[in-house]
Amino acid sequence: MRRLFVALAATALVGVAPLGAFAQTAAGPAKPATVSTDRLSDAAIRQILAQRVDVDHQSRGMVVGVIDARGRRVIAHGLMGAGGKPVDGQTLFEIGSVTKALTSLLLADMVRRGEVRLEDPVADHLPPGTVVPTRNGKAITLIDLATHTSGLPRLPTNMAMKDPLNPYADYTEAQLDAFLRDYVLTRDIGGIYEYSNLGVGLLGRALAYRAGGDYETVLRQRVLTPLGMSDTAIVLSPAQAARFSSGHNAALEATTHWDLPSLAGAGALRSTADDLLKLTAAELGLVDTPLKAAMADQLVPRRPVGGGVEVALGWHVWSTPEGGIVTHSGGTMGFQSFVGFNRKTGLGVVVLSNTAGVMGVDDIGLHLMTGQPLKTPPKTRVAVPLAPAAFDKLVGRYAMAPGAVMTIRRDGERMLGQLTGQPTVELFAESPTTFFLKVVDAQLTFAVDAEGRGTAVTLHQNGQNTTAPRLAEGAEVPAPPRPAKVAALSVAELDALTGRYALAPGFVVTVTRKGQSLFAQLTGQPEFEVFPESATRVFWTVVPAAASFTLGPDGKAVSLTLHQGGRDMPAPRQP
Incomplete structure (x- = not known):
């Protein structure tokens, strides 16, 4: 439902896909451009981070890592938390769905070793008795899971969360098995791309079971250690925990760290910019690694996503005249991440933020990769003083929607607004008839009569304009309309x-x-x-x-x- 004043967080991890799924960019770079030295300079990057942290207030702390002709560089700005230490290349962040790229690299390596095949039904690599849904006689395979074409939904529907701020923490493998046993696929396997945290989480579980260990142990042995990624983990050592940043919501308030015990392969990893630069260096072929052949296999585009995008094993690929741009992004309740690289130009970019800010970080990554413009920050608005008498002409009740009334009142020199069922918020004047909120990006414009008395108010929020007429003194709130046709249920x-x-x-x-x-x-x-x-x-x-x-x-x-x-x-x- 449309939420007035306080916008509902997007339920698509940002990520939070229903209950915190992981954010994933759906559209590719707008207009790829030749790599610009000026755009990639330390000074230019530092200016972007200062703008995003200090001016736009979209993060407590951000780190950018770059690999290009000048080598590896890390530029950081901000803090690990309010009053905390500065962030740097060794600060640990939740990387959310970037985990999926590493899970799929594990898959590519196990295929190279001859332990699994991409066409294997996932049920063949799960504990005996595990039932996985089929459709039209076809089984879900490992490649279906890695390319988000399995037909499984974004998340299982039986996640009964004890703590909504840590939504995956108490979801067990037994619950996952029960969901898979009862779920009926609604679309064909291997057909339409539909991003699924559940699918890649199941892939991670199957690969770990086939390799004879838990997900983190197998990933460390097969992928992280060969790449030298010693600071990428789920369970942190005391030394790592001391470098683990707090996460923050869009209001810059500290949030709970996430735990994903049964869907770890979808987004459980924590990592640093330094470690993710090691990954991008290997993907670019700048360092020798035993995973070189598996990485080449992983980057082969497998199935279409749409909009000129294809999905490889765990990566999304855009074909451009400047070469294939490979990316993945992620987000949790308090963090956002981006990793991208281009083998033709030799450029790799990592962006990490310890805040789930509404502007995200993908635009920064794509700007550095391609020259795509950065997002425009929310407009800076300046409040102007108004006489209490000007406020009083606007005070009243306005019918925002059937059953929902916006009440405007004055408290001394402050203008306050409250929508039915929501908290009271302060309104700040830009003019005698235009006001804005600071707690959310929303504005109000009042229509007035010849005497300056409010006759209606229009709420501007989320690209929508909702006009509410003023209610007469003592008037009843209009009842919601009743539709002509309603099914009669018992x-x-x-x-x-x-x-x-x-x-x-x-x-x-x-x-x-x-x-x-x-x-x-x-x-x-x-x-x-x-x-x-x-x-x-x-x-x-x-x-x-x-x-x-x-x-x-x-x-x-x-x-x-x-x-x-x-x-x-x-x-x-x-x-």
Whole structure:
């Protein structure tokens, strides 16, 4: 649902795919350009980091690593945490989905050793009795998992998180096995690309089982040690833990570190810029390594993604006149990462941030790789003083949506706004009729009559403009419209859909029944009635949104998927 004032975090790891999946760039470089020495100078990079950290406040600390004709360089700016040590090339960050590139390198190496084949069904390399879904007589293979074409969803739907801020921590292999046993594939295996943390997590588990160890041990023996990546790990030594940065949310508040015990291959690794430069140096062929042949195999494009992008084993590849640009990015609740390289130009770039800032870090990586423009930072707005009398003409209630009212009031010299069910926030004047918020990128414009009295207000947020007319004194809030056609469900069918569904860390959709009606409420938002289209799908009338439910063997919903704004956002049911 559209969230007014406080924007809902994207449930697509940023990452957080439903509950913290890992961010992945979907579009490639805009206009590749020849490598520019000026763009890649230490001074130019340092200026970018200072802008992003000190001016745009998108991170506490950032590190960039570059390999080019001048050798390896690390440029850092900012701190490990509020009042902490400066970040540098040896600071450890959660690297999220960049882990997938290393998991797939392990796959390529095991194929080279003759231990597995890309076409092997993954079930052949899992514990006896593990059931993996099939479709039309076809089994999910290792290459299907490595290229995100397995047909498995982004995340399993039975993630009943004890701690939404560490969503994967208590998800067990037994729960994973139960999900795989019961899940029915909704699309053909090996067909359409659909990014899946579950799929690559399962790949990591299968490879580790085939090699006879746990994921971290096998990866260290086969990949990390040969590459000299001694500071890349899941379990940190005391010395490494001392160099492990705090993670931060977009408000620069410290967040919980993530743990992924049963889906480690999808995003559990922590690493440093120095270590990731070792990886890129090997991928560029600048150093000799026993993994050279496996790396060459890994980089072969395998299946189309769309938009001129192909997926190799764990990497995404854009073909350009300047050579193939190979990248992967990642994000967790408190970190963002980017690794990219171009074998033709010999350029490699690493970008690490200890904050899940809304601007991300991919644009920095692609700017350094190709000359693509950097993202434009949020507009800097300056508050101007207004007389209390000017505020008072705008005070009142405004019908933002059926069932949702924005209340504007004055507290001394401060202007305050509150949307139904949300906290009160301060509004800052840019003019007598335009205001902005500091807690989120949103603005308000008031329409006034000849006497300067507010008649309506328009909220500008997330590219949308929502106008709310002023309510007369004592007027009732308009009721949400009722659709003409609604499916008639029994009480049992309605009850099967009720429950709490974790849409993102800290955001839960609560579905309840009142008589013959269903209601849904997102954390921090008003409750709205939803209307059944069928026994497994409902829709809202206050916003253009719908939700479809997946039912378990007992007929009760085990997850819902929110459909809004062209996105599908799965949410597993909580206990």
